[in-house]
Amino acid sequence: MTAEMTGADILIQALNDLGVEVVFGYPGGAVLPIYDALFKQNRIRHILVRHEAGAVHAAEGYARSTGKPGVVLVTSGPGATNAVTGIADALLDSIPLVVLTGQVGTPLIGSDAFQECDTVGITRHCTKHNYLVKDPAQLGDVIHEAFHIATSGRPGPVVVDLPKDVQVASALYRKPSVQALPHKGYRPQVKADPALIEEAVAMIAAAERPILYTGGGVINSGPLASQVLRELARVTGAPVTSTLMGLGAFPASSGQWLGMLGMHGTYEANMAMNKADLIVCLGARFDDRVTGRLDAFAPHSKKIHVDIDRSSINKIVRADIGIVGDVGRAMEDMVKIWKAGQHQARNLAPWFEQIDGWRARKSLKFPASTKEIMPQLAIRKLWEATHALKPIITTEVGQHQMWAAQHFDFEGPNKWLTSGGLGTMGYGLPAAIGAQLGNPNALVIDIAGEASIQMNIQELGTATQYRLPVKVFILNNEYMGMVRQWQDLTYAGRYSQSYSDALPDFVKLAEAYGWKGVLIEKPEELEAGIAAMLEHDGPVIVDCRVAKLANCFPMIPSGAAHTDMILEADEVVGEMDDEAKALV
Amino acid sequence: MHIKQEATERHTLSVTVDNESGILARIAGLFSARGYNIDSLTVADVTEDEKISRITIVTTGTPQVIEQVVAQLDRMVPVHKVTDLTALAPHVERELALVKVVGTGDHRIEALRLAEVYRARVVDATISSFIFEVTGGTEKIDKFLELMREVGLIEVARTGVAAIGRGKEAL
């Protein structure tokens, strides 16, 4: 007979049983019993952030770069509400997180007690699932189930709200089996219907102009899925494009790679989507950044959609074949059936000829300048100096994020961490911290904008405290460039509140936190500045002053068709009608 | 600029869920968060051990929205099964209404006569009022209420729709 333990000890024991190594957190009154239990053990490492938003993004970075769930511990009230943005971010980007929040004691719930908020109510629609644990005897099961739910099926954040009295009270704990978990109705479908796979393979084999449109689901599925994707591409010979979230699943150096698709995707990727006769969507969700105007989206094609979440299928675009299941396993089955049926890749030469025609437009080219640093060039130089080291790149949100997606070529999965769905400024620095913790020997670089970086700038201290050698490479254009770009396009260049005024001296700021600061002001300083960043074995901020008014192209304006891409900078400044203004 | 409207259908869904605290907020919240309509929602536990509740939801939307509603409900952790009764097979839908009618003279007599036609039962009466209990499909009840408005209806309480598939199979 095992002895009773306190709720706090049950929690720690359950985390241990689940193999948790790192918790990102911030203490407060409602979680003091848990912090005391943490103090008395040394298996779980607690990383003290500077703001709860930082804790959640760090956990996201840890999760996305390692494939393990990220774990967060915050106090009640403001601790929980500060975590909400990161939780919503993880939901939209399908990142597995377990967020433990303190709560006032059960007798006080609902009484407007000190630091009380309805955490379960607030996070109900930005979590995959959430719990309020009222009985320490159920705590163990709930924690195990929370991890199971966060990491299985379509991954996502799970919040467990822990009243203080439950942390203190005693109960028995035993490690439950997955079958014994409370919610019997939760059984995500992993294995796809073989009949549908057969049908899909036949369709691919018959297509003249197929394209594989891959997404974050391939990354979610695990590194094996990226390998299988390469095999599927090899046997079918089809060209491959990816969403922002799927970058790295397919190597950018492959001749079948078309680059990213969508709003800031390449001309060849978007044109190929438009002219394809078959789109094979693998773990992507037809986001509006990708489809553009829906009634003009890929009008000539049949669609196969593989997704582990049934609700993703037919949500935006109707699929001719909808396949529910894990994309890695589904692709494995496809390759097997392809080989068993001795299908030969069709002669896709005419299709690739057409694609080469689009490639010849060189949609990612950018104007050269000897006076100013073109932001695209800065990314390119960063890639040249670091790609051999297989760095992990995080980003903030804005133009710099899109330039990074366009000009930094990825060869493998889990190396590209960006906030795609929610588009959360302030994601990159804490995500880099989390990634560095999960990958101590990796080179981790946050490609940042000067506005975004200020949203979680306090996390500089976290990196200093834990001696994490993360690099922050700021493309400083003194503008909220992405906002300014939309103001160029939509509001005739009326730059309402998009100038980054009163910027700090980033070099001095770095130094104030014990970081190294590097300033790059001229194109000829780029290489040396990047080298100085790489030479330093601690954390570095690079303040790279780039062309202030550069805009990010190609671009499909909101609500436009793939064929209506803007390729050149001089086509843009103008005013749009209300229909366009109503779109995001 | 005008916001576009599309043609919608009415569907009755049956959803079995774990009977746990917050479940109704979760379900109702899904509808508001995703902009789906709820025309009616009823819930009660239906198993002997009270562990499973059955929720009947009447919703309207385009066929695409209805498909999404089903898929979105189905992926919720405490949801066991979602059945679109409207799409599935013939089924029976009933709701109950309590209808208070006030009046004297001809109105009162007419109310009673109509109640008889609609098989509404009198469950309370005073010299100048009746409470009728009427059960049936939503349309029948709507029609009954429409008539009662002419003869002194002052208050209505409706249960919302409960529905079940015809035949010997269970969900």
Ligand SMILES: Cc1cc2nc3c(=O)[nH]c(=O)nc-3n(C[C@H](O)[C@H](O)[C@H](O)COP(=O)(O)OP(=O)(O)OC[C@H]3O[C@@H](n4cnc5c(N)ncnc54)[C@H](O)[C@@H]3O)c2cc1C
């Ligand atoms: C400023 C800005 C600009 C942007 N511009 C672009 C752009 O030009 N192009 C672009 O692509 N994006 C762009 N985005 C990102 C965009 O908003 C979306 O986040 C992104 O397109 C979604 O990627 P995804 O379709 O791969 O889906 P994700 O959000 O990664 O979702 C993954 C999908 O795969 C499924 N899935 C998860 N796990 C599995 C599994 N194991 N097996 C099968 N399926 C699984 C999920 O159910 C889900 O449907 C931009 C974002 C910002 C902030």
Ligand SMILES: Cc1ncc(C[n+]2csc(CCOP(=O)(O)OP(=O)(O)O)c2C)c(N)n1
């Ligand atoms: C938290 C948050 N607030 C507002 C926005 C809207 N937004 C998107 S990009 C952007 C500007 C980002 O500026 P900066 O970080 O300098 O990047 P740049 O576009 O200049 O590269 C803003 C304000 C957002 N994405 N996130």
Ligand SMILES: [Mg+2]
């Ligand atoms: Mg900027």
